[in-house]
Each structure stands twice: as structure tokens, then as C-alpha cells.
Amino acid sequence: MRLKKMHPVAIMTSLSILVLVGAFLSIGVGAVWIPPGAIFNYFAGVEAGGDGYIIENFRLPRIIMSLLVGTGLGISGAILQGIIRNPLASPDVIGITKGAGFAAAAVIILFPSLPVIGLPIAAFIGAGLVTIGLYIFAFKRGVQPATLALVGIALGAICQAGIQFLTVKFPLETNAALVWLTGSLWGKDWTDVWLLLPWIVIVVPVTLFLAPKLDVLSLGDDVAEGLGEPVRKARLLLLIIAVILAGASVAVVGTLGFVGLIAPHIARQLVGNKHIYLLPVSALTGTLLLMVADNLGRGLFPPTEVPAGIFTAVIGAPYFLFLLRKMQKS
Amino acid sequence: MQHISEQSSLFKYKWILTFFCGIFVLIASFIASLSIGAYAIPFADVFKLLVSPDDGKAASIIHTIRLPRAIVGMIVGACLAIAGGIMQAITNNPLASPQVFGVNAGASLMVVAGVVLFPGLGSSTLVYFAFLGAAVGGAIVYSLSSTGEGMTPVKLALAGITVHLFLSSLIEGIVLFHETSTEDVLFWLAGGIDGRTWADVRLMIPWSLTGLIGALFLGKGLTILGLGDDVARGLGQRIGWIRASSAILVILLAGISVAVAGPIGFIGLIIPNIVRKLMGSDYRVVLPVSAVFGAALLTISDVLSRFISFPAESPVGIVTALLGAPFFLYLASRGGRAA
Numbered sequence: 001m002r003l004k005k006m007h008p009v010a011i012m013t014s015l016s017i018l019v020l021v022g023a024f025l026s027i028g029v030g031a032v033w034i035p036p037g038a039i040f041n042y043f044a045g046v047e048a049g050g051d052g053y054i055i056e057n058f059r060l061p062r063i064i065m066s067l068l069v070g071t072g073l074g075i076s077g078a079i080l081q082g083i084i085r086n087p088l089a090s091p092d093v094i095g096i097t098k099g100a101g102f103a104a105a106a107v108i109i110l111f112p113s114l115p116v117i118g119l120p121i122a123a124f125i126g127a128g129l130v131t132i133g134l135y136i137f138a139f140k141r142g143v144q145p146a147t148l149a150l151v152g153i154a155l156g157a158i159c160q161a162g163i164q165f166l167t168v169k170f171p172l173e174t175n176a177a178l179v180w181l182t183g184s185l186w187g188k189d190w191t192d193v194w195l196l197l198p199w200i201v202i203v204v205p206v207t208l209f210l211a212p213k214l215d216v217l218s219l220g221d222d223v224a225e226g227l228g229e230p231v232r233k234a235r236l237l238l239l240i241i242a243v244i245l246a247g248a249s250v251a252v253v254g255t256l257g258f259v260g261l262i263a264p265h266i267a268r269q270l271v272g273n274k275h276i277y278l279l280p281v282s283a284l285t286g287t288l289l290l291m292v293a294d295n296l297g298r299g300l301f302p303p304t305e306v307p308a309g310i311f312t313a314v315i316g317a318p319y320f321l322f323l324l325r326k327m328q329k330s
Numbered sequence: 331m332q333h334i335s336e337q338s339s340l341f342k343y344k345w346i347l348t349f350f351c352g353i354f355v356l357i358a359s360f361i362a363s364l365s366i367g368a369y370a371i372p373f374a375d376v377f378k379l380l381v382s383p384d385d386g387k388a389a390s391i392i393h394t395i396r397l398p399r400a401i402v403g404m405i406v407g408a409c410l411a412i413a414g415g416i417m418q419a420i421t422n423n424p425l426a427s428p429q430v431f432g433v434n435a436g437a438s439l440m441v442v443a444g445v446v447l448f449p450g451l452g453s454s455t456l457v458y459f460a461f462l463g464a465a466v467g468g469a470i471v472y473s474l475s476s477t478g479e480g481m482t483p484v485k486l487a488l489a490g491i492t493v494h495l496f497l498s499s500l501i502e503g504i505v506l507f508h509e510t511s512t513e514d515v516l517f518w519l520a521g522g523i524d525g526r527t528w529a530d531v532r533l534m535i536p537w538s539l540t541g542l543i544g545a546l547f548l549g550k551g552l553t554i555l556g557l558g559d560d561v562a563r564g565l566g567q568r569i570g571w572i573r574a575s576s577a578i579l580v581i582l583l584a585g586i587s588v589a590v591a592g593p594i595g596f597i598g599l600i601i602p603n604i605v606r607k608l609m610g611s612d613y614r615v616v617l618p619v620s621a622v623f624g625a626a627l628l629t630i631s632d633v634l635s636r637f638i639s640f641p642a643e644s645p646v647g648i649v650t651a652l653l654g655a656p657f658f659l660y661l662a663s664r665g666g667r668a669a
Contacts, residue, residue, distance in 0.1 A: 086485065086488055088488035088492050089488060092492075092495055093491045138663070146482065146483070146484035149488055150425075150483065150487055151662045153488070153658075153662065154658040154659035154662040154663075157651070157654075158655040158656060158658075160651070161652050162652075164645075164648050168517070168520060168639070168644050168645060169638060169639050182502060257499060258499070306503075306506065307506070310502060310506065313496055313502075320492075
């Protein structure tokens with residue numbers, strides 16, 4: 001709360017520094033511990049031998065992935081909370097990640113021989129199909145935020161039923177699907193980075209241009225319309241952007257939950273409700289959250305890897321309850 | 331005057347008719363449940379063997395495997411449907427149900443935690459874990475969704491699904507650290523009643539009967555509560571008392587169901603909505619009819635579940651989810667207003 005008095009730009013700068021330092025340190029964390037000195041040597045161009053190989057092929061792409069995914073999910077969550085006007089909205093609850101998960105599970109289980117690249121494409125298509133479902137069922141009723149959220153939850157439930165059906169019907173092929181469904185940065189390499197990078201790099205700047213629209217929408221439909229904002233169009237556009245960000249992120253790392261829910265909340269505590277600040281800060285807090293979760297997953301029980309999705313929930317749940325108490329008091 | 335009395339006698343006629351239709355469907359599905367399976371037993375034999383068992387294989391399958399399973403299914407279906415009905419009445423919200431309210435997920439988390447952390451515990455102790463989890467899950471969702479200006483369907487659904495996701499991830503975490511039991515736990519988490527025994531039936535009966543009878547007594551209070559808190563208070567209802575005893579009944583009914591059968595979803599959501607659509611919102615009628623319909627739906631789903639990967643068993647929760655999720659979508663596309 002005290003932080004609110006800091007200028008948003010100052011907060012963004014300090015968060016960015018925190019992300020950079022965190023990224024630097026987390027290169028060292030894992031089954032093979034690499035001391036900061038060796039990391040520094042690697043970046044200075046000094047021959048680092050085996051450590052250099054690990055950094056280049058395993059750690060670095062993974063850190064960059066957490067940056068991209070944290071950004072995508074954080075901003076997607078902030079946008080959804082803005083257009084649904086409910087602090088509990090997130091890509092997880094309105095069915096986007098479940099749609100991706102169902103498509104991915106279907107591909108893993110039914111077409112195991114498909115090339116690796118097919119999985120993220122299928123997952124992205126799954127997220128897209130859920131969005132089309134959202135459009136069909138919610139939009140004919142005027143895109144009320146409440147209907148949007150409810151239809152999303154229902155579509156998520158349908159996808160969840162489908163996932164359960166697949167995992168029980170084909171128990172032998174399930175394990176690979178389960179790892180994917182928990183969401184993990186394990187084994188992400190440069191291919192995944194290149195797959196996700198263009199979406200984030202192209203879409204994120206667009207969201208910053210749309211930030212004022214989100215501010216207007218959060219005032220309520222009547223006020224927004226009075227201010228000359230074509231509410232439905234704006235909401236549809238923002239929804240599609242949120243789906244692209246979340247869908248692309250989830251398609252690559254699996255159904256990693258809670259980042260999109262919690263990152264915008266932390267961001268709101270820091271810089272308030274103005275979306276031009278809220279969106280980038282959500283991206284930064286999302287990145288930090290994911291980085292911490294992934295480091296815990298890698299570092300706590302080496303060489304066993306705990307999926308980051310478990311830790312985002314474990315960190316998220318207490319924070320969420322804390323938020324709840326705060327919401328009740330105010 | 332005559333018009334009114336005619337209407338009420340018509341109403342009485344309608345509810346008795348619906349009730350007996352429900353009973354008929356329930357009996358039919360019960361017989362199907364005893365007959366259909368990896369070892370098929372003809373309908374005619376089912377009757378005979380049920381009344382006078384011989385020493386044959388079919389009789390022993392009916393009496394030791396299929397009968398307890400069918401009875402557990404009926405009890406669970408009835409409990410979940412009543413729990414859903416009570417929740418929808420006190421929150422005045424058609425989306426309320428043990429699943430949406432985080433009650434199922436809370437109970438599951440505690441049961442899984444109990445099984446993993448204290449492997450020696452018997453199922454009669456795990457029931458209390460389930461009650462505790464049900465209470466905590468429900469309380470969190472209730473307090474989350476009633477912030478601000480009242481509990482709208484969308485707030486309830488968002489809060490419920492969020493808490494549900496949180497609790498499920500915690501369950502996933504527990505499962506992940508105890509890989510040995512992964513498959514069993516996953517199967518249990520989908521919600522199933524196969525392999526349930528007479529011991530489970532005996533475990534369920536006291537709790538579910540308490541819940542059932544309590545629900546019948548609450549019917550009148552819940553109906554009046556539907557008119558709004560002020561009217562109910564004016565009519566001499568003790569609102570706090572009704573809400574508190576409703577909460578306890580829901581915890582008992584949902585908790586015992588999850589403890590025995592795992593988190594079976596959507597029964598508590600679908601059935602009360604359908605019954606209210608048929609019968610109106612007099613909960614003295616809605617709750618018992620829901621119990622019969624819930625028992626019937628779960629028994630039918632259980633029969634259907636045997637065909638998913640025949641002859642292997644599949645959790646019945648998958649069938650209820652496949653049936654229930656589209657119904658949820660239907661409710662949602664109406665903005666969460668009553669069907």
C-alpha cells in the first residue's frame with residue numbers, strides 16, 4: 001500500500017531491475033548449480049565449458065520462456081478482469097486454458113505420432129474454439145460481462161469433462177498428457193521460445209494502445225457508451241487479444257494456472273487501476289511470479305522437477321485468501 | 331375460491347405424479363444397474379435372484395457387488411441433489427451446487443490429504459476429514475462471493491471455480507509427491523461408485539438419513555426464505571437458524587457423498603433446476619422429488635459409465651460431467667437466471 005505513493009514509472013523500473021536480477025540468479029538454479037561467477041563469465045564471453053552448454057541450451061531458453069509466458073498470462077488476466085469487471089476473472093476460469101488443455105490432451109492421447117510442433121498448434125486452436133463458443137453463446141445476449149464469465153466457466157467445465165473422459169478412456173497414454181496439463185517450463189528450448197516470441201512481441205504493444213479503452217470500459221457500459229466508446233466492439237477486440245496472449249502462452253507451456261489471476265492483483269496493489277500502468281506492471285509481476293515458481297520447482301528437490309503450475313497455486317492460494325480478507329474489510 | 335382449490339388439487343396431483351414417475355425411473359434404472367455389466371444377468375433372473383438368492387455366480391455377483399454399488403449410487407445421488415437444492419434455496423441462485431460452491435473440492439482435498447498423510451485411517455474417520463474440507467471449501471466460496479453488493483450468479487461462479495481450481499492444484503501437488511497412488515487417486519477424483527461394499531452403505535446410512543430428514547423439516551423454511559429475508563422474518567421464520575442448519579445439512583450430505591464416492595459433479599446442479607422447472611419453488615416438494623430424481627440420474631449414469639471402456643470400469647463422474655456440463659452452459663447462456 002505504501003508503494004502506491006511511488007511513481008508508477010519508478011515502480012516499473014524497480015520491477016524490471018528485479019526481473020533482470022532474478023533472471024540472472026535463476027540461471028544458476030537447478031540440478032546442476034552454477035555459481036554467479038560462472039554465469040557472469042558466460043555472458044562476458046569467457047569459455048565456460050559444461051556450464052556454458054547447460055546455460056545456453058537449458059537455462060537460458062527456460063528463463064526467457066518464463067519472461068514471455070509471465071508477460072502473456074499477466075496481461076491477459078489484467079485485460080479479462082477489466083472487461084468482465086470482476087477481480088476473479090482470469091484465463092483459467094473463463095475456459096481459455098481448459099480449451100487449450102482439452103485439445104492438447106486429445107492430440108497427445110489420440111495422435112501420439114504427430115510431430116512435436118502439432119501440440120502447441122492444436123492447443124492454440126482449442127483456445128480459439130472456446131472463444132468462438134464464447135462468442136456464440138454470450139454475444140447474442142449483448143456481451144454482458146456476467147454472461148461472458150458464466151459461459152466461459154461452463155465451456156471450461158465441458159472441456160474438463162472431455163479431458164476426464166480421455167484420461168480415463170485411455171489410461172495408458174495419460175501420463176504425458178498429465179504433465180502437460182499441470183503446466184511446466186521443464187525441457188523448454190529455443191524452438192519453444194521462437195514459437196511464442198512473435199505473438200508476445202506483436203500483441204503486447206497493441207494492448208498498451210488499447211489501455212485507455214479498458215479504463216473507459218471499467219466505468220460501466222452506460223458511462224462508456226456515453227463517452228462514445230463502442231462497448232461491444234471494444235470488448236470483443238480486447239477479448240480476442242486476451243485469448244491470443246493466454247492461448248499462445250498455454251499452448252507452449254501447458255495449462256499453467258493462477259499467474260493470470262494473481263499477477264494483475266499484485267500489480268493493482270502497486271500502481272492502482274490505470275491500465276496504461278497496470279498492463280506492463282502485470283506483465284512484470286507475472287514474470288516474477290512464474291520465475292519464482294519455476295525456480296522453486298527446479299531447486300527444491302533436485303533432480304526432481306516439480307511443475308511450476310503447482311507452485312503458482314501454492315504461492316497463489318494464501319495470497320488470494322489474504323486478498324479476500326482485504327476485500328471484505330473495505 | 332373453486333378456481334384456487336382446483337389449482338392446488340391439480341398441483342398435488344402433479345407432484346404425486348412426478349414423484350411416482352421418478353420412483354418408476356429409479357426402479358427401472360436400479361434393475362438395469364443390477365443386470366448390466368461385464369457379467370450380464372437377464373432382467374428376469376435379477377428379480378428372482380434378488381428375492382431368493384441361490385448359490386450361483388449370478389446371485390453372488392448381485393448380492394455382494396452390484397447391490398451395494400447400486401444402493402451407494404442411489405444414496406449419493408439423493409444426497410447431492412438435496413444438497414444442491416438447499417444451496418440454491420438459501421443463496422437464491424440457480425448455479426449454487428456442491429461443486430460450484432467448492433464443497434466437493436474441499437472435501438476431496440481433505441480426503442486425499444488424509445489418505446496420503448495418515449495411510450492407516452479407516453473410511454469412517456475419513457468422513458470427518460470430508461466434513462471439515464466441505465465446510466472450509468464452502469465457507470471460502472461463500473465469503474468470497476458475498477462481498478460487495480450481494481451474491482450474483484456470476485460472482486458465485488467465479489469465486490467457486492477459482493477456489494475449485496486452487497484446491498484441485500493442491501490435490502495435484504499432493505498426488506505428485508506420492509506417485510505410488512497416482513492412478514487410484516485420479517480414478518477416485520473423477521468420482522466413482524464401483525467396488526463399493528456393504529460397509530460403505532452402512533457408513534453412509536446414518537449421515538445421509540440425518541441429512542435427508544433434516545432437509546424435509548427445512549423445506550417450509552426454505553420456501554419462505556425464497557420470498558426474501560424481510561418477508562420471511564415477518565412470517566416468523568428464524569432466518570439465521572435456517573441458514574445455519576442448511577449449511578450443516580449441506581456439509582453432511584455433500585461430505586458423506588465425497589467421502590464414499592469421490593467428487594461426483596453436476597447432479598446437485600442439474601436436478602434441483604429441473605425439478606423447480608417442473609414443480610415450482612415449493613421446497614417441501616422440490617427436495618424430496620430432487621432426492622428421487624438425483625438417485626435415478628446417478629444410477630442411470632452409473633449404468634452408462636460401464637459402456638465407456640467396456641468391460642473395464644469408468645468413473646461415473648465422467649458421465650455426470652458429460653451430461654451436466656452442457657446443462658451448465660444452457661444455464662450460463664441465460665445469464666445464470668433460473669431455467
